Amino acid sequence: MQLARALSTRFLLGLLSLLFISFVTFLADEIQPGDAATVLAGEKASAETIERLRENLGLNRPWPIRYVEFVSKAVRGDFGTSYYGVKEPVGQLVGRNVTMTITIASSAILLASAIGIFLGTLAAVWQNKPPDQGILFISTFGVTLPNFVLAPILAYFFALQWDVLPLTWSVDRVAPDYYYLILPVVVLAMRPTALLTRLTRASMVETLRQEFIRTAIAKGVPPFRLYVKHALRNAILPVITAIGTSFGFLLTGSFVVETYFLLPGLGSTTIDAIRKGDVPVVQACVMLTGAIFIVLNLFVDLILPILDPRIRESQV
Amino acid sequence: MIKLKGKSPRKKRLGLIFGAGYLVLLLLFAIFGPMIRNAQLSDVAKKVDPDIRVYNAVLDPVSSSPFAPAGGAAILGTDELRRDIVARLAEGARVSLTVGLSVQLIALIVGVTVGVLGVLAPKWIRNPLMRFTDGMFAFPDILLAILIVSVVGLGMGPVIFALSVTAWPSIARLVASQVATLKDREYVVAAKAAGASNFYLVTRHILPQITGILLAYSMIDLAGTILAESTLSFLGIGVQEPQPSWGGMINGARLNMNSYPVLLIWPCAVLSLTIFALNFVGDGLRALSDPRDRSA
Numbered sequence: 001m002q003l004a005r006a007l008s009t010r011f012l013l014g015l016l017s018l019l020f021i022s023f024v025t026f027l028a029d030e031i032q033p034g035d036a037a038t039v040l041a042g043e044k045a046s047a048e049t050i051e052r053l054r055e056n057l058g059l060n061r062p063w064p065i066r067y068v069e070f071v072s073k074a075v076r077g078d079f080g081t082s083y084y085g086v087k088e089p090v091g092q093l094v095g096r097n098v099t100m101t102i103t104i105a106s107s108a109i110l111l112a113s114a115i116g117i118f119l120g121t122l123a124a125v126w127q128n129k130p131p132d133q134g135i136l137f138i139s140t141f142g143v144t145l146p147n148f149v150l151a152p153i154l155a156y157f158f159a160l161q162w163d164v165l166p167l168t169w170s171v172d173r174v175a176p177d178y179y180y181l182i183l184p185v186v187v188l189a190m191r192p193t194a195l196l197t198r199l200t201r202a203s204m205v206e207t208l209r210q211e212f213i214r215t216a217i218a219k220g221v222p223p224f225r226l227y228v229k230h231a232l233r234n235a236i237l238p239v240i241t242a243i244g245t246s247f248g249f250l251l252t253g254s255f256v257v258e259t260y261f262l263l264p265g266l267g268s269t270t271i272d273a274i275r276k277g278d279v280p281v282v283q284a285c286v287m288l289t290g291a292i293f294i295v296l297n298l299f300v301d302l303i304l305p306i307l308d309p310r311i312r313e314s315q316v
Numbered sequence: 317m318i319k320l321k322g323k324s325p326r327k328k329r330l331g332l333i334f335g336a337g338y339l340v341l342l343l344l345f346a347i348f349g350p351m352i353r354n355a356q357l358s359d360v361a362k363k364v365d366p367d368i369r370v371y372n373a374v375l376d377p378v379s380s381s382p383f384a385p386a387g388g389a390a391i392l393g394t395d396e397l398r399r400d401i402v403a404r405l406a407e408g409a410r411v412s413l414t415v416g417l418s419v420q421l422i423a424l425i426v427g428v429t430v431g432v433l434g435v436l437a438p439k440w441i442r443n444p445l446m447r448f449t450d451g452m453f454a455f456p457d458i459l460l461a462i463l464i465v466s467v468v469g470l471g472m473g474p475v476i477f478a479l480s481v482t483a484w485p486s487i488a489r490l491v492a493s494q495v496a497t498l499k500d501r502e503y504v505v506a507a508k509a510a511g512a513s514n515f516y517l518v519t520r521h522i523l524p525q526i527t528g529i530l531l532a533y534s535m536i537d538l539a540g541t542i543l544a545e546s547t548l549s550f551l552g553i554g555v556q557e558p559q560p561s562w563g564g565m566i567n568g569a570r571l572n573m574n575s576y577p578v579l580l581i582w583p584c585a586v587l588s589l590t591i592f593a594l595n596f597v598g599d600g601l602r603a604l605s606d607p608r609d610r611s612a
Contacts, residue, residue, distance in 0.1 A: 017454040021463070028467040144591050146543050148550040148566055149584045152573060160574045252459050259551055260570075271551050274466045282466045289459055297454075 003305055010301050014294040019071075021290040025283040026070050030063065079284040084276055090284045093269070098288065100265035104257070105250040107185045112192035113243050117236070119193075120200025124235075125227055127205060135197060142194025147256040151187045155260075158183060168262040184261045188254060192246040199242050203235040210234075237308050244300030251296065252289045325603055332600025335593040342590060346413050349406025395568070395579055404560040405586055411472065411561045412590070415545045418476050420534045423483035428530075430484065431491025432518055435499065446492065452485035461544060465553050475554045479541050490533060494526045528605025536598035539591045546587055562587045 037054040038045075045053075054060050073079070079090035123135040159167035166173075169180050207213065208231055216230050251266075258268035266285055273281035392401040434446045452460075464478035495518075498504060504521050512520075548554030549563030557564060562583045569579035 013451070014454070017451055020451070021455070024463060024467060031467055144595065145588060146547065146591075148547060148563065149588060152566060152570060152580050153584070155570075156573055156577060156580065249456055252456050255458070255462065255551055256547060270462065270466075271553060274462070274553050275470075286459075286463050286466070290455060293455060293459070 007298075007301060010298060014298055018287075018290060018294055022071055022074060022287060023067070025286050026067050028282060029279050074283075074287055079287075080280040082281050083278045090280045093281065094266065094284045094288060097264050097269045098266050100263050101251060101254050101258070101267060104181055104185050104188055104263065104265065105247065105254060107181065108188035108250050109192060109243060109247045111185060112189040112196055112246065115189075116193045116196025117200050117232075117239060120197040120239075121204055121227065121232060123197065123201040124204030124208060124231075127208075132201075136201075139194040139197045142190050143198070145190070147187055147191070148260065150190055151183075151257060151260045154183055154187060168260075169264070170262070180261075181263075184257045184263060187260075188250060188257050192243075192250065195246065196239060196242060200235065200239050203238050204231055207231045207235040237304070240307065241300055241304060244296060244303070248293045248296040248300075252293045328600045328603045331596035332604075335596030335600065338589060338593040339597065342409055342586075342593075343413065345406050346409035349409065350403055392582060393576075393578060395572075395576075399560075401579070401582055404565060405562075405582060407560045408562040408565060408583065409586070411549075411555050411559065412542045412545055412587075415472065415476055415479065415555075416538045416542045419479045419483055419541045420538050422476070422480040423487050423537070424530065424534060426480070426484040427487025428491050428523070430488040432495055432522075434488065434492040435495040436514055436518065449485045449488050449492075452482075457482040457540075458544060458547060461548065462551075462553065465548065470553055470556055472555050472559070475545055475548055478548075479544055482544075483537060483541060486537070487530070487533065490529070491526065494529065495522055498522045498525055528601065532598050532601035532605055535594055535601060539594035539598070542587075542594070543591060 037050050037057055037059055059066070077091040079094075081087045081089050082093055119135050119139075123132040126132045155167055158165045165183055166175060166180050173180060213226070213231060216226055221230065253267075254265055255267035255271055257263070258265040259271050262268070266289060270282065270285035270289070272278075273285060392405075394400055395404070430445060430449060434442055434449065436442075437445070460482050461475075461478040464481055465474050468474040468477060499517075499522065504517060507517055507521055545554060546561065546563035546566075549561040550567045551563075552567065554563060555561040557568075565583040566580065566587075569576075569583070573580055
């Protein structure tokens with residue numbers, strides 16, 4: 001019962017945050033000079049034409065009414081049309097790009113989870129010995145180095161010096177697509193890998209101190225079984241939470257990687273639209289990114305009690 | 317940001333000293349770097365190009381390439397527009413430090429106010445205030461910053477505003493948790509019983525206790541702010557050209573990355589060192605302000 005209440009509170013809070021974001025994105029259109037009417041009418045339009053268009057579009061109504069309309073349309077995925085290019089419907093434009101972001105973010109989180117859990121376990125097994133210190137040292141760089149420093153460095157060596165990977169995504173790709181995504185995924189995976197390594201290590205160290213581990217050792221459980229079945233299974237829970245939140249950060253934080261490698265994704269579309277002042281596209285991107293992040297965090301909250309009976313019971 | 321678990325206090329103190337030394341040098345570089353460049357230029361050069369960022373063709377009229385090699389009049393060479401790399405790094409340092417320090421200052425003022433009010437104000441102020449603060453954590457900082465920049469506009473002012481908005485909630489939360497524990501301490505209760513006002517309690521008894529932690533925290537947070545500023549500038553939605561910034565320099569370096577990797581190496585190195593130094597200093601300060609750590 002209590003669990004259900006906690007979850008519904010979370011859900012309501014998420015909805016509230018999304019409303020807040022929608023309001024700020026709505027403001028984006030209000031504050032900036034020009035509106036849909038001036039853009040649609042074109043540069044040569046007279047003041048009267050713009051005024052008539054404004055009336056037709058309903059832009060001269062008071063803002064609360066327009067805000068409600070904005071939200072109700074946004075829920076249905078209707079953000080109007082882009083100000084530039086072929087004036088494509090924004091929903092379509094964003095939908096086209098979101099696949100790329102999901103692809104690289106999922107690949108990156110898979111890579112990061114595999115390497116992070118593996119290295120973290122190794123580090124915990126060799127606590128305070130050279131392998132552990134080495135792993136911790138490297139992970140410090142992983143946490144501290146920003147993506148936009150790592151991306152050019154890797155691109156310089158792998159694409160320019162050694163010429164083994166393509167530098168950027170392009171329309172006329174000569175190799176299979178995944179070939180172009182290797183560098184972006186590696187760059188994107190760096191930070192979560194380092195974080196998950198540290199977290200797995202800390203959680204494993206804590207678990208290895210527990211009494212049931214001592215009992216298992218005394219009982220003669222072979223080392224591999226001890227570390228994987230006894231310790232890791234107990235230590236993995238906070239790591240799973242972190243994988244969920246990291247995935248959220250990856251999905252909503254691929255701005256740098258997408259912009260640097262010229263990938264047509266949600267992040268690069270957002271940045272591009274901000275620079276051009278393409279308000280409807282910015283609104284759609286930001287709302288979608290915010291929604292993804294909130295839904296994902298909610299999902300993590302949901303999945304934890306399913307995975308861990310202790311949480312389920314403590315909240316019942 | 318990074319936790320140096322298991323580091324001995326001696327190592328932490330060493331990190332603090334080296335980090336602080338680097339930061340002092342960086343500060344001097346940011347203040348005087350552009351001036352040295354300016355003094356080096358001949359009056360002729362200044363007349364040809366009053367913008368001191370643009371390295372002069374006058375000093376090096378023979379070469380047709382805009383890229384001057386390192387070691388000449390421009391110590392680290394010049395970029396594709398004949399601009400001196402050292403001068404640009406110094407101005408980039410200015411931008412990063414100005415943005416970082418302003419943001420931290422604003423965040424501290426707002427964060428401390430909200431944090432204190434969030435514990436000591438009457439319930440009808442306290443609760444909504446803390447719920448709102450919690451709500452600020454619902455989104456990744458960089459997403460929120462990008463959203464704000466998209467509303468407010470591009471340039472240094474909007475960047476400071478956007479990053480301040482994302483920086484204050486964690487300070488408010490830290491202050492609130494500290495105030496909540498300190499307000500029940502005996503000496504605070506005693507002062508209250510003696511008739512001290514809430515304002516007096518906060519300014520005389522509570523805040524002085526947490527300045528150490530706050531300072532350590534904002535050093536580490538400063539690293540995050542400088543990173544965020546560089547990220548925005550790198551993406552082209554932060555500090556705008558021709559104003560140099562480290563993020564902008566890293567982004568600009570890609571054009572000639574193959575033949576002139578120095579253009580990339582220097583801003584990356586300075587930025588990374590700054591981030592590391594701030595983390596070391598923050599960590600060292602935290603160790604100093606924590607008596608358990610100090611006695612160890």
